[in-house]
Amino acid sequence: MIASNRRARHDYTILDTYEAGIALAGTEVKSLRLGRASLADAFAIVDGGEVWLHGLHIAEYAYGSWTNHAPRRTRKLLLHRKEIDKIAGRIADSGLTLVPMALYFANGYVKVELALAKGKRTWDKRQAIAKRDAERQMARGIGWQLKGRA
Missing domain, CATH: 1.20.5 (Single alpha-helices involved in coiled-coils or other helix-helix interfaces)
Structure with a gap:
């Protein structure tokens, strides 16, 4: 476990969860291995048939050079097309939101647990x-x- 969004369980009713990969730069992965991430203000949106994660803060890698990443850049989430279509349909129909619940390593890959949630x-x-x-x-x-x- 790299980071978790404990506040989300307080603010939202969790209806469904999905596991998604995340497209990262090399220095981001190194920073995540040091546990330097925060999901406090993060949220996900479906835009143009793709899912994007906004507001995830990954601190700059201390030993990086000019190739370091921007800490709060928008990151693409990797999901199957059927999952994206299902999520987009549920968000459009019932006013739900996509909230990242956790960020963790699985078999060497960084994964994000996304929750389809309704605000409390x-x-x-x-x-x-x-x-x-x-x-x-x-x-x-x-x-x-x-x-x-x-």
């Missing part, structure tokens, strides 16, 4: 937090009962 409203976020707290309280109570402290 404020009350949805509060409801999710309340549910998580209730589950935590129940687990704590069960633990106390098992230890004989109830």
Whole structure:
């Protein structure tokens, strides 16, 4: 795992996930091997039958020269045509968005986990937090009962 977008699970309801390759320059891969990436402001769009990743920050490689990459350049994502068409159709029909969830290495290649997501409203976020707290309280109570402290 290189980087993950933990905030996305709080802000969005995840409906479906896809694994995509990413077209990178050599110094970008070297920088990623050092773990120098951030998905905080990243998002993906379908444009002209291709999927593009915007806002992904990959820090410049410290030992690079004039061949270093731009940290926030737009990067092309590599998906099968059927997947791109399916994603484009769902985004156009129901107002969903593509959010990058994680950036990781798989068999030596850099992969991006994309999620088809729907934005949460404020009350949805509060409801999710309340549910998580209730589950935590129940687990704590069960633990106390098992230890004989109830």
